[in-house]
Amino acid sequence: MTITVPAGSSLTLRCPGSEAIVLVTLAEVTAAFIEDLPPIPVLSLDGPGVRRIGVLELVTSAGVTWVEGEMRDDQLRIIGDAPAGLVQRRSSARQPGRFPASGTAQVVTAESRRLVAITGRVEDISTDGLLMRAGVPSLPYGIERLLLHVAMPWGDLTAAVAVVDQRADVLRGTFEWVEPAAASSLAEFCSIS
Incomplete structure (x- = not known):
């Protein structure tokens, strides 16, 4: 390794x-x-x-x-x-890349709960989760989850992502839900060595 x-x-x-x-x-x-x-x-x-x-x-x-x-x-x-x-x-096979992504982030702070549109690229993906770099210098503080649309080689992947770690423009998350039609394509893509 x-x-x-x-x-x-x-x-x-x-x-x-x-x-x-x-x-x-x-x-x-x-x-x-x-x-x-x-x-x-x-x-x-x-x-x-x-x-x-x-x-x-x-x-x-x-x-x-x-x-x-x-x-x-x-x-x-x-x-x-x-x-x-x-x-x-990391328990599952991962694949690096630069896959365009867009979606909506649920931001929760002590003062408010709101939805924010975000764009960026997924730089690392597995069947468990992903690493995303936002298209802005800094993500809003307090992102709890995302609904993302990722342009993968086989087509669009739609997934709900729970945030594990967030620093500046980088976000790591695990999948809460993956569109059933794309789940098998994602598993096949991640198993490619």
């Missing part, structure tokens, strides 16, 4: 004595093992020569794990011992 950290991923570095830093990866990196990952180019606000060491929440193609990381000169490196293991393993 190959470990991949996709471009555009959000990684969190927690350093002692300071707030957590969310970093965006600028390029995809791949290795056979997590400890063999090359330096990951990231977007940071630090000046040259600033060094930060902390616990890195590393989101990869195989799941999420925590490792010791060092950031210097817009490069994030895995340091120290190999991690104990992945704490989240």
Whole structure:
């Protein structure tokens, strides 16, 4: 199995004595093992020569794990011992892509409950859920679920998605409902190696 950290991923570095830093990866990196990952180019606000060491929440193609990381000169490196293991393993086969998506988001805050139109692209999909990047710099705060229409290679996929994680313009969710006519096409598409 190959470990991949996709471009555009959000990684969190927690350093002692300071707030957590969310970093965006600028390029995809791949290795056979997590400890063999090359330096990951990231977007940071630090000046040259600033060094930060902390616990890195590393989101990869195989799941999420925590490792010791060092950031210097817009490069994030895995340091120290190999991690104990992945704490989240995706259970179903996934397929990357850039599939146009549009739909309606249910936004719930303490003050209101409203529907908001959204557009973007699905960058990763499985029979369990998806990763979507919105077509705006930032999604509205408090999205609980979506009704999405995704342009897949075989045709449109309509699905209800419960939000698992939302950061800036990226949203991860699990399927609550998939249009029955598209469910078998999705399963076949995701099983392609």
